[in-house]
Amino acid sequence: MMDGKTTDGGEKKRNRIIEIIAILFLAAGVLWMVSIFFDFSNTIKTNNAQVDADIAAVTSRVSGNIKAIKFSEYGKVRAGDTILLLDDEEFRIKVAQAEADLDIAKANLATAKQTVVTSISSQQATEARLKGNAANLEKAEKNFKRFTNMYRDSAVTLNQFDQVTAQLKSEQANLQAIRSDVNTSKSVIEQNQLNIESLKATIKRKEADLAAAQLQLSYTKIIAPVDGIVGERTVHVGELVNVNQVVAEIVAQNKKWVTANFKETQMDDIKVGQQVDIMVDALGGKIFKGTVKDLSPATGARFSMVAPDNSTGNFVKITQRIPVRIEFVDDPEKLVEIKPGMNVTVEIK
Template sequence: MAEEKYNDTAEKKQEKKKNLFIEVIAILFLIAGVGWMLSIFFDFSSKIKTNNAQVDADIAAVTSRVAGTIKSIKFTEYGSVRAGDTIVLLDDEEFLIKVAQAEADLEIARANLVAMQQGVTISKSTENATQARLQGNVANLERAEKNYKRFTNMYRDSAVTLNQFDQVTAQLKSEQAGLKAMQSDVATSRSVTKQNQLNIESAKATLKRKEADLAAARLQLSYTKILAPLNGIIGERTIHLGELVNVNQVLAEVVIQNKKWVIANFKETQMEEVKVGQPVDIMVDALGGKSFKGKVSELSPATGAKFSMVAPDNSTGNFVKITQRIPVRIEFTDTPEKLTGIKPGMNVSVEIKK
């Protein structure tokens, strides 16, 4: 009888403990639920957090500026390159021929200019000689006019015969005609000289154009040697020897290592407390949550949806209010040496102190 009473007492105690445990668990769940509900409407944290963030960096696309066949590839995947390093060589035979043609055209233009200049010299000499003969004709005409006047008076006084007077008259007319012809020759010489001078200007312009053609041909030739634009680490290799590449085709991409930042997308309801210059803790997922220091540098002027290829259209009537995200740029304040293990595209979590 005593034993049964003892067993009943033990069972009641055990049941009591079980009920107490259940009540404690229920109270804890109730407290957690109330806390969660309050956290929806009120922010009790001293930090603004988001895990919708990624590391970003400048990635320079190395493109071909001319079409050609790949003759040599000088880089390896994920290898370091320095600005000015040759990474790809294109077949330059065709471009060398174009340079030789441009050089020949330039020599022809120079020779033409020299010939034009010599033509001007010759035409000026001819013009001067014609001008000198014109002066002689003027002097002969003056002498013929004086003879004509003298012989006219003498013929009036019957001092000379008609035949002599006719000879003097004919000489005067001949000198007059000769003067007109020489004046025409002088005008023609001047016209030739002027035309040759115009030809010189045209030849000079042609020479400049041929010099520009040669410079362009040499520039095109230089494009067959494709160089790294900046220091960094080169990405994947997607090209092969003998492949024909087109203008503006991307041959490689160089990831710049000395400049990295984070683009964090905060909820629009968080943006009231986000200010430029605020300190930020950045935790990198791939590095086991290792923390780095940064600061808010820029705030996006619009939500991310506004920059998307297809913006949402809320005018259809099927509207569901969705909390928008606003991109925030965060600059690392740690030295570049400390950021070596951080790669563009890595996921991070950020915390901004209020």
């Protein structure tokens, strides 16, 4: 009888322990469910956050075959370092052609200027002849008047009068011809001066062509635009790259931040300048310091490729997320082990 009572007492004790454990688990489950929907802490927290950084996509400005690759995968580079060389033979030929065209244009300009100098000299000589012919004409006119009076008085023969008359007409014709030559010289000089202006414009265009060819040649040397670490190498020597093709991606190391997506119901308590604890999952929860920098002007869904449309009638209310930019307070040297894309948990005090 005593053994039966002892067994019943032990069984009741075990059942009571099981009941207590079940109640504890039930209570813990209820508390966990309540914590999901209600936040009783005095902090704002989310694990929907990742590290971001500026990633510069290095593209080719010209098309050509890769002659040499100067960077290593995941290696460090500095702004201005050469990371890729393209075959530049074709571009050098174009530069040489542009230089030759410019030299020809300059030679044409020099010739045109010399032509103007010659034309001016010729015009001056013609104008001097014009003055001499004008004097001869004046003398011929005086002789004509004098011989006319003498012929009326029968002091000279008809033959002598005819000679004076012919001389007058000859001097008049010569003067008219020289005046025409002077006008022609002026017209030639004006045309040559216009040619000079045209050739000057041609030289400017040829200089622009040369600058463009030299610029295209410079594009065969692809340089790093920023300091950082190069990502995966996807190109090889001898490969043809096209214009605007990405040949490398550089992750800047001097500027990293966190994009945290908070629930819209949390946004009322988030303000710019608040202090933030940033726990990095990959580093065992190591905590870094940060501050709230900016708040997104719209929900993340509004910036997606396909914005949600609730006008169809099939509406289910879902709590939206608002992106918040959080900047690290720590020096960049302390953030080397933090990589863009890492998951973090942020807690705003």
